[in-house]
Amino acid sequence: MRVCHIVPSLEERHGGPSKSVRALANHIAVAGDTVELLATEEVIGSFRPATTDRATIQVFPRIAPRWLSRSPALQQYLRTTSFDCVHHHSLWLLPLRYAAEAAHQHEAPLVISPRGMMSGWAWRHRRWRKSLAEVFVHPGAFAQAAGWHATSPEEAVDIRALGFTQPVCVSPNGVALPDETTLSSARAAWWQLCPATRSRPVALFYSRLHRKKRVRELIDLWLSAPRGDWLLLISGLTEEYSADILAAEVAARGATDKIAVVDSAGHPPPYAIASLFVLPSHSENFGLVIAEALAAGVPALVTNTTPWSGLAGNASGWCVAWEKFSEALAQAIATRPGDLQAMGRRGREWVGRDYSWTKAAGLLHEFYHHLVHEHR
DSSP: OEEEEEEEEOOGGGOHHHHHHHHHHHHHHHTTOEEEEEEEESSTTOOOOOTTOOSEEEEEEOBSSGGGTBOHHHHHHHHHSOOSEEEEEOSSSHHHHHHHHHHHHTTOOEEEEOTTTTSHHHHHTTHHHHHHIIIIISTTHHHHOSEEEESSHHHHHHHHHTTOOSOEEEOOOOOOOOOHHHHHHHHHHHHHHSGGGGTSOEEEEESOBSGGGTHHHHHHHHTTSOOTTOEEEEEEOBSSSOHHHHHHHHHHTTOTTTEEEEEOTTSOOOGGGOSEEEEOOSOOSSOHHHHHHHHTTOOEEEETTSSOTHHHHTTSEEEEOGGGHHHHHHHHHHSOHHHHHHHHHHHHHHHHHHOOHHHHHHHHHHHHHHHHHHHO
């Protein structure tokens, strides 16, 4: 079967989907389908496929208005290339319109991955703009969808709560377990970038710098009580905030000995220097960084608006309401280092067992075949 995956961008600055969609497409290709992954880019030639990619990856120029990921070249390619199934990742942008047009023209089922954009907080955020997008950017695409892809049972509930009745495939993202060589290299890099992490326990926030992640609230919370020798390291890619802006705010509060802020662009993930991972997000459809932290052996403290309630049952962290986050944070940093390490080991075993790309690809491979059969 010939499957097309479309994502607006594969640029690192756009967070988890830039990695997870690529990995998913590659593993579906391994499962036996012929897979193309299509995206747009602002700087022509900035993306280079890797020799390890099993999917055929093509990137098309993005033109004004770039914030809508407009790409006539991508649209034309989809009009002239036939696929058995078209799978689009994300909402509100023009590539979803192109995907819907192509699926209709070639009589192929359309699958949509909301990628967290149907959760309560995300759906309400700037609602007026999203209502306009439903009407003018990709009209009718939601109704046209033959099926939805959710990366957690919670996201499937979000889709149903909005009234959509099409079949939903729940296929969580996979995560690769980093080996000790990778972790050691990252540790050395971050010890050089932020020397304080060499000798102090680190609570790590690592995600896009956006209000959805409650990064400013986390700074306030961290400074609301003594934290002993612990250091809060905030690292991520600029989106709504930049690392420089947040660092200046920390400095203005005289807290540079308590909180370090580092732009993560061009650097390896910093999990290897962390004793605890923290993410107080308003919402996550999956939260790839949470899975990556666990894969690196780091226990996690997250809000219950992420789909990680299994942290408690697997004795590898805390998943609590925002209102209880302060209490849980105090408990976490008071936990003995050896106990935190044991929690991290259990977390690594858990994601290695339950979150493989092979499993995720297999579930979607079967879903596509079912939809194609029903569509005929």
